[in-house]
Amino acid sequence: MAFLEIREVHKRFGPLAVLRGVDMSVNEHQVVCLIGPSGCGKSTLLRCINGLEPIQGGEIKLEGDRVSGPGVDVNRLRREVGIVFQSFNLFPHMSVIENVTLSPMKVLGFGRGEARDRAMALLSRIGLEAKANEYPDRLSGGQQQRVAIVRALAMEPKLMLLDEITSALDPELVSEVLNIVRDLASQGMTMLLATHEMGFAREVASKVCFLYDGVVHEEGPPDKIFGSPDEERTRAFLKRIIEAGRL
Amino acid sequence: MTDIATKGRVGTLPTLPRRTDGLSLAALLFAGFCVLCAWGATRTIAGALDHLQIARDAAWSTFFFLVVAATAALFLPAFRSWSFSRRAREALSQNNIVEARIDAAAAREWSYITFGWGAAALVLLAFASFIMANNAGVGRTFFYLPLIAEKWDLVVLAFWNNIKIFVIAEILVLIWGLVVAIARLMPGPAGQPVRLLAIAYCDVFRGLPAVLTLYLVGFGLPLSGLPDLIIPPIVGLFVNFDGMTAAQIKQYTRIPLTWYCILALTLTYGAYVAEVYRAGIESIHPSQWAASRSLGLSYLQTLRYVIVPQAVRRIMAPLLNDFIGLQKDTALVQVIGVVDGFNQSRIIASNAFNLSAVTIVAILFVLITIPQARFVDRLVERDQARMRAAS
Ligand SMILES: Nc1ncnc2c1ncn2[C@@H]1O[C@H](COP(=O)(O)OP(=O)(O)OP(=O)(O)O)[C@@H](O)[C@H]1O
Ligand SMILES: [Mg+2]
Numbered sequence: 001m002a003f004l005e006i007r008e009v010h011k012r013f014g015p016l017a018v019l020r021g022v023d024m025s026v027n028e029h030q031v032v033c034l035i036g037p038s039g040c041g042k043s044t045l046l047r048c049i050n051g052l053e054p055i056q057g058g059e060i061k062l063e064g065d066r067v068s069g070p071g072v073d074v075n076r077l078r079r080e081v082g083i084v085f086q087s088f089n090l091f092p093h094m095s096v097i098e099n100v101t102l103s104p105m106k107v108l109g110f111g112r113g114e115a116r117d118r119a120m121a122l123l124s125r126i127g128l129e130a131k132a133n134e135y136p137d138r139l140s141g142g143q144q145q146r147v148a149i150v151r152a153l154a155m156e157p158k159l160m161l162l163d164e165i166t167s168a169l170d171p172e173l174v175s176e177v178l179n180i181v182r183d184l185a186s187q188g189m190t191m192l193l194a195t196h197e198m199g200f201a202r203e204v205a206s207k208v209c210f211l212y213d214g215v216v217h218e219e220g221p222p223d224k225i226f227g228s229p230d231e232e233r234t235r236a237f238l239k240r241i242i243e244a245g246r247l
Numbered sequence: 248m249t250d251i252a253t254k255g256r257v258g259t260l261p262t263l264p265r266r267t268d269g270l271s272l273a274a275l276l277f278a279g280f281c282v283l284c285a286w287g288a289t290r291t292i293a294g295a296l297d298h299l300q301i302a303r304d305a306a307w308s309t310f311f312f313l314v315v316a317a318t319a320a321l322f323l324p325a326f327r328s329w330s331f332s333r334r335a336r337e338a339l340s341q342n343n344i345v346e347a348r349i350d351a352a353a354a355r356e357w358s359y360i361t362f363g364w365g366a367a368a369l370v371l372l373a374f375a376s377f378i379m380a381n382n383a384g385v386g387r388t389f390f391y392l393p394l395i396a397e398k399w400d401l402v403v404l405a406f407w408n409n410i411k412i413f414v415i416a417e418i419l420v421l422i423w424g425l426v427v428a429i430a431r432l433m434p435g436p437a438g439q440p441v442r443l444l445a446i447a448y449c450d451v452f453r454g455l456p457a458v459l460t461l462y463l464v465g466f467g468l469p470l471s472g473l474p475d476l477i478i479p480p481i482v483g484l485f486v487n488f489d490g491m492t493a494a495q496i497k498q499y500t501r502i503p504l505t506w507y508c509i510l511a512l513t514l515t516y517g518a519y520v521a522e523v524y525r526a527g528i529e530s531i532h533p534s535q536w537a538a539s540r541s542l543g544l545s546y547l548q549t550l551r552y553v554i555v556p557q558a559v560r561r562i563m564a565p566l567l568n569d570f571i572g573l574q575k576d577t578a579l580v581q582v583i584g585v586v587d588g589f590n591q592s593r594i595i596a597s598n599a600f601n602l603s604a605v606t607i608v609a610i611l612f613v614l615i616t617i618p619q620a621r622f623v624d625r626l627v628e629r630d631q632a633r634m635r636a637a638s
Binding site for chain 2: 047050052074075076078079082083085087089090091092093102103106107135137151152155
């Protein structure tokens with residue numbers, strides 16, 4: 001049984017059907033990359049998994065438990081599933097350390113001292129312990145995104161959802177963020193990431209899913225998808241990416 | 248080569264500076280006019296002093312001289328403007344266009360300085376003349392110093408009531424407004440009735456004139472007998488009524504009128520402040536909600552730790568506006584017979600046929616808002632500095 005199972009998920013925004021029966025699964029310790037043209041619903045799918053958007057059909061299961069639909073304790077679900085957004089979304093009125101300790105203290109019930117110790121340990125792992133008392137708008141984009149990742153990790157999630165976490169960054173800041181993801185992958189963190197960084201996807205992914213027209217159009221190991229995809233659409237998409245110089 | 252160069256020059260020939268002689272002349276005339284006005288104002292004041300039989304000693308003469316001399320200082324920039332205009336003219340006649348343009352700009356600048364300061368001086372002179380006109384009729388009506396000296400303590404004492412009312416009301420408004428705002432933003436179908444109630448409350452109490460609410464609450468509630476029903480049992484928990492006469496019990500259980508004022512003002516301004524809070528909360532980007540909820544924080548925790556703290560920082564200034572409004576509306580509490588600064592000063596005014604006591608309370612109302620405005624400025628500044636500065 002897969003760690004995360006997505007079955008026939010439908011999602012509509014009013015008349016706009018964004019997801020039309022998405023099927024996919026993520027096994028434990030797998031890194032699954034979600035690729036696809038802009039607007040195909042990658043962010044939407046991740047938000048649905050985290051319970052930030054209700055779905056209109058199908059179901060999502062985490063470790064065999066149904067986590068979509070009515071009656072689900074979304075607050076509990078979110079303790080297990082961390083998400084990092086494209087636009088960081090740090091809390092601007094809190095220092096870095098406060099950002100990282102807020103939910104461990106309020107949700108997991110850690111004491112201040114313990115939460116701080118754990119946060120400092122995480123921050124020093126990404127080399128930002130010196131910035132612990134800084135406020136977010138004094139940090140570079142790359143530093144902010146690294147803090148956002150640490151903030152999600154502080155909840156010790158079993159699954160991390162990463163939504164194009166480098167696409168708002170200047171090119172020279174991308175690698176510092178990707179290095180963290182690489183680290184996480186090597187430590188066996190289960191991750192589902194939407195990305196436009198095809199080179200990176202090829203490197204870390206256990207599986208790549210090409211989302212198109214509201215469904216998973218093609219999936220397979222990275223070498224297959226990037227090397228010799230079966231589907232015409234996938235080839236066309238990758239050709240455009242190569243033309244844009246991103247692979 | 249030279250041909251092209253000349254052609255190029257023709258195309259970019261510097262434009263001739265506009266003549267500034269007229270402007271400089273106008274500045275000179277304006278300065279002269281201001282001095283005349285200053286002289287006229289000193290005559291008005293002197294006339295009023297004579298009428299009031301105040302001896303015009305050397306101090307007054309010096310004062311008058313200083314007023315006229317200060318106004319005459321306007322001739323300095325005016326003359327400077329004039330001389331720059333002349334230099335610009337000379338430079339132009341020598342075909343030195345760049346020099347002419349610089350001088351013309353200086354001439355213009357100095358004439359504007361003359362106009363700016365002259366206008367300010369005229370306003371001040373007009374105000375002084377207004378107060379001293381009709382043999383200081385205005386001055387005596389509003390600023391009669393002997394009366395002010397005699398009665399200011401009474402007025403200040405009564406104004407203390409205003410302060411008490413608005414300080415307590417503001418604290419309550421701060422809490423109540425937030426409660427209403429959150430009720431108004433309750434999500435989901437379960438929140439619907441709460442939302443409707445909150446909207447109805449805001450509509451009613453924002454629409455009602457504050458003076459009406461005061462009247463209805465201050466007279467209506469005691470008349471309804473409701474307080475008599477509720478208060479004695481509560482007070483009874485702490486005070487033993489046994490063997491007391493009804494009048495004695497009444498002493499313990501009567502709610503002072505001041506509290507009705509506080510209630511009425513809280514109801515009125517709670518509606519305003521709820522809207523301010525709501526605007527602040529809604530101005531926080533939805534991604535902050537998503538980030539907070541995705542970390543497992545509940546709806547209320549998200550409000551408490553993420554949304555409201557950011558919202559409050561944004562609404563400081565409009566909040567202060569509403570608070571100043573509330574403070575000014577404490578002048579209405581006299582409609583239900585509470586003695587406040589305004590009421591007290593009116594009593595004094597009608598006894599003395601002179602409004603100087605009202606001036607005191609007017610000054611008090613203004614004075615009390617100034618430190619608050621500076622305080623909020625400081626608060627906002629400090630907060631921004633904290634968010635920006637390194638630790
Ligand atoms: N809250 C919303 N309301 C209405 N429509 C929405 C909403 N969120 C997303 N959409 C629409 O859903 C579609 C998918 O959006 P989504 O953000 O999931 O795309 P994406 O694959 O993440 O694109 P990108 O690569 O540009 O991030 C888009 O057409 C978008 O306009
Ligand atoms: Mg997206």
